[in-house]
Every structure is written in C-alpha cells, then in structure tokens.
Amino acid sequence: MGLRINDIVPNFTAETDQGTITFHDWIGDSWAILFSHPKDFTPVCTTEFGAVAQLSEEWAKRGAKVIGVSVDGVEDHKKWKGDIEAYAKTAAGFPIIADEGLAVSKAFDMLPAEAYLPDGRTPADSATVRSVFIIGPDKQLKLSMTYPMTVGRNFAEILRALDGLQMSSKGVATPANWVPGEDVIIPASLSNDAAKEKFGDFETIFPYLRKTKAPE
Numbered sequence: 001m002g003l004r005i006n007d008i009v010p011n012f013t014a015e016t017d018q019g020t021i022t023f024h025d026w027i028g029d030s031w032a033i034l035f036s037h038p039k040d041f042t043p044v045c046t047t048e049f050g051a052v053a054q055l056s057e058e059w060a061k062r063g064a065k066v067i068g069v070s071v072d073g074v075e076d077h078k079k080w081k082g083d084i085e086a087y088a089k090t091a092a093g094f095p096i097i098a099d100e101g102l103a104v105s106k107a108f109d110m111l112p113a114e115a116y117l118p119d120g121r122t123p124a125d126s127a128t129v130r131s132v133f134i135i136g137p138d139k140q141l142k143l144s145m146t147y148p149m150t151v152g153r154n155f156a157e158i159l160r161a162l163d164g165l166q167m168s169s170k171g172v173a174t175p176a177n178w179v180p181g182e183d184v185i186i187p188a189s190l191s192n193d194a195a196k197e198k199f200g201d202f203e204t205i206f207p208y209l210r211k212t213k214a215p216e
Contacts, residue, residue: 002109006140009133010107016067016095017077024139031062031162032135035153036069036099036110039121040080044152045070049080050088051155058159062166068096069104071129105129110146132158134165170215171198183211 003009011024026032035052037045052059052066059066070077077096084092097104105111110129132153134143142165147153164174172184186195188208195202195210202212 003133003141003144005142005144008139009135009141010104011139012104012107014104015074015098017074017081017098018095021067021095021097026067027065027135027137027139029137031064031137031166033059033064033066033158033162034069034108034133034135035066035158036105036108036129036131038071038129038149040070040072040076041083042149044149046080046083046087048153048155049084049092050090051153052094053084053088053090053092055155055159056090056093062159062162064162066094068094069099069129070096071099071102071105073100074098099129108133134158134162136165136169167214172212172215175211180214182214184214186210186212 009023011022013020013022035048037048039045049068052068070080072080077098081092081096099105102111106113108131110131130149131144131146133141136142143161145153145158160179163180164178167174167178167180167184171187173187174184175182178184183203186199186202190198192204192210195212199212199215202210204210
C-alpha cells in the first residue's frame, strides 16, 4: 500500500552530504519538503535543485526545511552541489540524502520492493524517483506530487501549496489558484451561525460555498 495523505511518514536514518540524520528528528517542529531525484548530474534535476536553493529565504519565512534525495552516494552529492550552486548562483544549504540502497525511495513507495540499481545504470532505471512530499510538524504527509523526468517541477507552485497547507491548518480551505492575501473558503461543516462567530462577515456564493478573509 502506498503512502497516503495524513499517514505518518517513514522515519529512517540516512547519510547525507551534511552528515547522518534521523528523519523525524531532523524535521523537529518544522514543516518539511522532501524532493527526490533519480540520479546526480542530470540536467532537469540540476535546474530543480538550483530553484530550491534560490528559494532558501522563502522556505525559512514559512518555517520549512527542505531536503533532497538522490540514489547516488555522498561524494557524488558533494561534487554535484558545485554544479548546482554554479547554475543557481547561490549556495545550496540543504542536505541531500544518499539513497544508494534505495531504502528511502522504497519506504516512500517511489520504487517497488524488488527494485535494484544495475551496473551501468541510467536515470531511467530509477525514473519514478521524481516526487515531492510536503510533511507537517506532526510528521504526517500533507501533499505529494510525482513528475516524469522530462518535466521540471514548478517550485513556485510547491511554495504556493505549502502556503495553502499552512493556511488550511487554521480551519479553512483555499480555492483554485489561491495565493496569500486572497479570500479563503469556510468549511461546509460549519453552520452560518458558527461561521459568523468564528470568521465574522462572509460571502455566500452557494449554500455550500462561502468565502471570507483569510485569518491572521
């Protein structure tokens, strides 16, 4: 069975280019974003790691830690970071997990249990290791996305999704294309009286669709 929304994510101990971590301890009381890659020194992934590095201040504003996963070793990760930083023109301060044994990729259901890395492998051998997982401080999976190797991930959307998740933790929902500052949706489970008491004024579009200003 795959990892589902609201499941507690797997805890594991792994080597990274910044030393050994135990995942739940590393998350601590923060939000966390784990993003995975099928191989070091690959073109699309280099641009993605660069995008994550460029957003370092945005992750910090939201109390979120980011960590990469790639199915190569620590020394390759350290060398690859040089390319990433040259491309992004900024430091890549986040760790990259060395998942040579595929333990993390399998625990997060990105690869089947019987998967292995053949000699002379190419990124195609681990192509499904192309996911993003947003994890809450409660260690529960809040959102996941999986991409093919040929489509670079939109980290502005991942940042927006994190904003939406953090807003929804305040007891509301967000409409399509929502960005911070826009109105939010009142849960249908709240009566009008309860909504008025909790949120004040609101707009009723349909009996089941009511919008209000985003709570602070």
